[in-house]
Amino acid sequence: MTSAGVVTAARVTHESGSVDDLAAASPEDQRTAVTTLCSLPEIEEAYVLSTCNRVEAYVVATDGAVGRAALEEFFTGVDDDAIVESRHEESLRHLLRVATGLESVVLGEDQIIGQVRDAYEDARSAGGIGPMLEAAVTKAIHVGERARTETEINEGVVSLGSAATKLAAGSIDLEGTTSLVVGAGEMGRLAARSLTDADVDELLIANRTVSRAEELAATLEADTETVETRAVPLESLATVAGDADVVVTATGSADPVLEPRHLEADGTEQVVVDLGQPRDVAPAADSLATVTVYDLDDLESITEETRRQRAEAAREVESMVDHELELLQDQYKRARADEVIAAMYESANRIKDRELEKAFSRLEGDEDGELSDAQREVVESMADTLVSQLLAPPTRSLREAAAEDDWGTINTALQLFDPHFGDEIGALPFGEEQRSDVALEASDD
Numbered sequence: 001m002t003s004a005g006v007v008t009a010a011r012v013t014h015e016s017g018s019v020d021d022l023a024a025a026s027p028e029d030q031r032t033a034v035t036t037l038c039s040l041p042e043i044e045e046a047y048v049l050s051t052c053n054r055v056e057a058y059v060v061a062t063d064g065a066v067g068r069a070a071l072e073e074f075f076t077g078v079d080d081d082a083i084v085e086s087r088h089e090e091s092l093r094h095l096l097r098v099a100t101g102l103e104s105v106v107l108g109e110d111q112i113i114g115q116v117r118d119a120y121e122d123a124r125s126a127g128g129i130g131p132m133l134e135a136a137v138t139k140a141i142h143v144g145e146r147a148r149t150e151t152e153i154n155e156g157v158v159s160l161g162s163a164a165t166k167l168a169a170g171s172i173d174l175e176g177t178t179s180l181v182v183g184a185g186e187m188g189r190l191a192a193r194s195l196t197d198a199d200v201d202e203l204l205i206a207n208r209t210v211s212r213a214e215e216l217a218a219t220l221e222a223d224t225e226t227v228e229t230r231a232v233p234l235e236s237l238a239t240v241a242g243d244a245d246v247v248v249t250a251t252g253s254a255d256p257v258l259e260p261r262h263l264e265a266d267g268t269e270q271v272v273v274d275l276g277q278p279r280d281v282a283p284a285a286d287s288l289a290t291v292t293v294y295d296l297d298d299l300e301s302i303t304e305e306t307r308r309q310r311a312e313a314a315r316e317v318e319s320m321v322d323h324e325l326e327l328l329q330d331q332y333k334r335a336r337a338d339e340v341i342a343a344m345y346e347s348a349n350r351i352k353d354r355e356l357e358k359a360f361s362r363l364e365g366d367e368d369g370e371l372s373d374a375q376r377e378v379v380e381s382m383a384d385t386l387v388s389q390l391l392a393p394p395t396r397s398l399r400e401a402a403a404e405d406d407w408g409t410i411n412t413a414l415q416l417f418d419p420h421f422g423d424e425i426g427a428l429p430f431g432e433e434q435r436s437d438v439a440l441e442a443s444d445d
Helices: 017-027 030-040 064-074 088-100 111-125 133-148 158-167 186-197 212-222 234-244 281-287 297-308 311-366 375-404 407-417 421-425 430-443
Strands: 005-011 044-053 054-061 085-086 179-184 200-205 228-233 247-248 270-274 292-293
Touching: 005 017, 005 064, 005 133, 017 054, 017 270, 017 375, 030 044, 030 054, 030 064, 030 133, 044 133, 044 158, 054 064, 054 088, 054 133, 064 281, 085 088, 088 133, 088 407, 111 186, 111 270, 133 179, 133 311, 158 186, 158 247, 158 292, 158 297, 186 200, 186 247, 186 430, 200 212, 200 234, 212 228, 228 234, 228 407, 281 297, 297 311, 311 375, 375 407
Parallel strands: 179 200, 179 247, 200 228, 247 270, 270 292
Antiparallel strands: 005 054, 005 085, 044 054
């Protein structure tokens, strides 16, 4: 596999679709999704990022049309209006923006960079990461880390968990309350820690695997001396949810885990924040007179305030993304040019070795004896020097042509040296389809 490919991407996000669209797009898991994409004809690499508010798939093929067809199959069953497609350069730019938090519900939130890393590990273990996506995803992680250490993009509310707490605090005074977090995964952990920081009196953590809830409760209790924290099994929601002033749900369940019957208690005002994808809270719960239910869409009010606070940092990060994208594209160009140059030298060296053997055979035949090692070294050195000096100018020209996206010049140069070079190295490193993709992007602007 070479770096001669086209990156194509498609996504369903909190901006392009509804909660139901995201649910329809969500794969069983990232690793399986990558395996499925790689099994499709002519797909060389694949990467899938699936979180509570985005499902994104990136593929590499020699032809952009092949990638688009594969992604269309991947998102079968999802409303077309919810799917956003992007071609090579825009796909790379978007991935970098995602890792920096520029595309998150909460601008600059920290959780996404860990999710990008996890998705990278899943894709790599599934055999989906090759030279194109290796460079792209590691570049995204790098720029994501730079954004958080060199700017203030993650100041203030930095996760959906903390945004949920802030949203709840707008409806009820959290100090001294009893709070319940349903789910002990990453999102649940963030929400639980945010609630303890808000000085709730008691925090319950319900989870299907009780040991995970106990582990989280113990960690939080060790970090705070004022909040009583305990774990409960998920089956106990019927007895504990009705007593909670605030409930935050963040599970991976395919069906709602919180029903109206769990919340019908003594008529006390309750706030429920549903971070689940798909929904953790049955829609009917919102009809209860004393219950206020918020979901991912409602977080926009919180995130809009954060966006204003981080606007200056976001502009810095945008410039950082532009610069890092340029470096990534240069990296691809150098790699593609080097592949062509390496093939050229390989072919030239094969000719050199063949002609050296002929020359040695004739010299040894004429002199009726073998050449000494010193004599052979002199001839071989002369042949190496000739190859290097003859190929040095075209090597410089090929690298300059690659930097300028002038792949016609590269093809012409190869044909001048050997009309069979193209057959030996396969497709041109920057084919017509990729050039047409870039041209279409330019015309769309």
